[in-house]
Amino acid sequence: MAALKVEHLEKELGTQKSLILKDLNFSVNEGEFVSLIGKSGSGKSTLLYILSTLDWPTRGVVSFFDRDVAKMSDPELHKLRNRNIGFVFQFHYLLPELTALENILMPARKAGMLEQKKEFAESILESVGLKDRMHHLPREMSGGQCQRVAIARSLVMEPKFLFADEPTGSLDSANSVMVFDIFKRINKEMKTTIVMVTHDPELAAATGRQIHLVDGMLVKDERVES
Numbered sequence: 465m466a467a468l469k470v471e472h473l474e475k476e477l478g479t480q481k482s483l484i485l486k487d488l489n490f491s492v493n494e495g496e497f498v499s500l501i502g503k504s505g506s507g508k509s510t511l512l513y514i515l516s517t518l519d520w521p522t523r524g525v526v527s528f529f530d531r532d533v534a535k536m537s538d539p540e541l542h543k544l545r546n547r548n549i550g551f552v553f554q555f556h557y558l559l560p561e562l563t564a565l566e567n568i569l570m571p572a573r574k575a576g577m578l579e580q581k582k583e584f585a586e587s588i589l590e591s592v593g594l595k596d597r598m599h600h601l602p603r604e605m606s607g608g609q610c611q612r613v614a615i616a617r618s619l620v621m622e623p624k625f626l627f628a629d630e631p632t633g634s635l636d637s638a639n640s641v642m643v644f645d646i647f648k649r650i651n652k653e654m655k656t657t658i659v660m661v662t663h664d665p666e667l668a669a670a671t672g673r674q675i676h677l678v679d680g681m682l683v684k685d686e687r688v689e690s
């Protein structure tokens with residue numbers, strides 16, 4: 465059974481109802497690390513938002529473990545979003561008035577699991593190399609450090625899926641490598657299924673599979689030995 469599957473997925477956007485994603489069909493197995501590549505405007509972010517249930521397709525089906533997202537009840541959808549899906553954006557969107565640790569614990573707070581997640585939150589902070597920044601505010605940290613906090617936040621609920629839209633897009637090459645290494649490790653150790661949009665061919669080549677979009681169409685789907 466595929467962890468994530470899209471069938472005949474299409475998306476229209478704007479007043480012109482332009483077809484942005486065209487008859488996409490693919491599935492992702494549990495534990496895969498997939499990069500989504502393609503030129504600017506090819507539909508990568510649009511697709512990633514739909515995969516992560518932040519947006520809906522115009523036509524077609526998105527399913528997680530054979531469960532059609534459109535047929536899920538509200539509580540089921542909530543649980544999928546809050547517990548099983550993590551999202552990392554190009555910019556970190558940390559809350560400026562909260563410390564690194566408080567930001568990381570935000571999803572746990574929302575889920576009413578603040579107490580039981582505290583220790584784990586500290587351990588992920590440590591694993592992204594920021595134990596000594598635990599009580600710092602975002603403005604007291606560098607861009608790369610903030611992005612690592614955002615990754616830690618996306619992982620606090622131990623999601624099965626992690627979606628990332630150019631997570632290294634605003635970082636220099638040293639920080640990009642560091643963030644990418646964290647993704648590799650999460651994928652390996654936590655068996656998290658990752659779909660990452662990237663412009664960086666070197667990073668894409670270092671993932672297990674590359675899905676290439678051109679004008680909203682899937683033109684290449686390549687698995688590589690890792």
Ligand SMILES: Nc1ncnc2c1ncn2[C@@H]1O[C@H](COP(=O)(O)OP(=O)(O)OP(=O)(O)O)[C@@H](O)[C@H]1O
Nearest residue numbers: 477478479484502503504505506507508509510511
């Ligand atoms: N709300 C919208 N209304 C109309 N068109 C939109 C809307 N959002 C995105 N588009 C169009 O959809 C297409 C795909 O956009 P998308 O943001 O998915 O591209 P992308 O591959 O992520 O590009 P980039 O690499 O620049 O981030 C673009 O042509 C864009 O102009």
Ligand SMILES: [Mg+2]
Nearest residue numbers: 508509510629
């Ligand atoms: Mg984009």
